Amino acid sequence: MTGERRKFRREGADSRRQALVLATLDLIAEQGVRGATVRAIAERADVTQGLIRHYFSTKDELVQEAYLAHMAGLTEQTFAGVVEREAALGRLAALVVASVTPPVVDAASVGLWAGFLNHVRQDARMRAVHAQTYHDFRDRLERLIVAALEEAGRAPDAGQARRLAIACNAVIDGLWLEGGALPEAFGPDELTGIALTAVGAILQLDLEEAAKT
Amino acid sequence: MTGERRKFRREGADSRRQALVLATLDLIAEQGVRGATVRAIAERADVTQGLIRHYFSTKDELVQEAYLAHMAGLTEQTFAGVVEREAALGRLAALVVASVTPPVVDAASVGLWAGFLNHVRQDARMRAVHAQTYHDFRDRLERLIVAALEEAGRAPDAGQARRLAIACNAVIDGLWLEGGALPEAFGPDELTGIALTAVGAILQLDLEEAAKT
DNA sequence: GGCTCAATTATACGCTTGCATAATTACAAC
DNA sequence: GTTGTAATTATGCAAGCGTATAATTGAGCC
Structure with a gap:
């Protein structure tokens, strides 16, 4: 029972950036800025939080x-x-x-x-x-x-x-x-x-x- | 050198509540909701944070x-x-x-x-x-x-x-x-x-x- | 002057946050 | 098929958050 590492697909920078931006807007609209945490954004974009840092140097x-x-x-x-x-x-x-x-x-x-x-x-x-x-x-x-x-x-x-x-x-x-x-x-x-x-x-x-x- | 406990004056509930409300408004206006933390509000109202809980059961x-x-x-x-x-x-x-x-x-x-x-x-x-x-x-x-x-x-x-x-x-x-x-x-x-x-x-x-x- | 009690301070706990860094893996090039 | 590398995941950390609770203290009363 090895801890199964999550599968993923590589996508272009543009599409990932856009997906993250969209997820951010969704969350702010739904729950206010309070709800738009790095972790929530990542989850909404179906990605792990580290990736956000890979595309944006800061939140x-x-x-x-x-x-x-x-x-x-x-x-x-x-x-x-x-x-x-x-x-x-x-x-x-x-x-x-x-x-x-x-x-x-x-x-x-x-x-x-x-x-x-x-x-x-x-x-x-x-x-x-x-x-x-x-x-x-x-x-x-x-x-x-x-x-x-x-x-x-x-x-x-x-x-x-x-x-x-x-x-x-x-x-x-x-x-x-x-x-x-x-x-x-x-x-x-x-x-x-x-x-x-x-x-x-x-x-x-x-x-x-x-x-x- | 005993850790000197902070001096304080007792004030009426009304005046303290008002002071806390004012401090909250100040901070939200200046720094947005993000800046209005319990600790910052208490400091602005010249009070320790525990007192907030004494007057308001929640933030x-x-x-x-x-x-x-x-x-x-x-x-x-x-x-x-x-x-x-x-x-x-x-x-x-x-x-x-x-x-x-x-x-x-x-x-x-x-x-x-x-x-x-x-x-x-x-x-x-x-x-x-x-x-x-x-x-x-x-x-x-x-x-x-x-x-x-x-x-x-x-x-x-x-x-x-x-x-x-x-x-x-x-x-x-x-x-x-x-x-x-x-x-x-x-x-x-x-x-x-x-x-x-x-x-x-x-x-x-x-x-x-x-x-x- | 001592008693009493609410007002106030002090301290700490558990969680979440943003950010960093190391370990993996998909995918293209050859 | 092997290799290289950038994309992605995994893990961890230090700081800040709201809240809870126990310890002090000011001030009115007798």
């Missing part, structure tokens, strides 16, 4: 990469399907709807974001990722807003465009947050309607009509 | 009480100074301004909130506190909105009032979040102006004028 490095992946995925999910429309107004409406609809609005996603925030505040590199993700999203939103306004024959100056983008982004973020943190407080399509009305009111555009087409 | 109980205190303080800070005006419009403007101004908007405060969120998701009692805090705030906001609209000769029905409150709350929360998480991204009074304009646009009321008086 913080893994967490950092997981954060990057999560934020990139969030932006990607939000903008998926936005480009396929002709009118800027329609694209804007689609973006707003996507921002307050699953899978973007989701308890795990918000929990993940919150779990990372304190790491973000203490690590310079994560702070940079955070700032860039935020600004990227807001810039794309601002360009869409400007396009939609120009389409309607209005031309905001730079300062106005910036302020409008910040305000619309705030509506979206606020609803994202509340929808994710307190899902049972809202009806099925309630957030969608509110988001379209509110952003429409701020921009003085009819987004609700545009969303239907 | 989670202390964290729970700290969360309650933080949320109550946040609502209180936001509504302080709102009641002193005659016109509902002015009170609403004051509330909006207070919501996006320090000390409510603050990196530590947002960090605290984020640090608690994952505890909230796993503990039923904390979830109840969270839901109630949110609904309390939104209900007060809704009443203020209804009063301001009636003052302007408009009478929203219940559904409209609810949706308007959710939307305005989202703007406020979104700006609170972004202002706290990314302070350097905004000018000094920028958030105030944006908040007033955006909420004003949603409600079709002139809040900026009302805020000046």
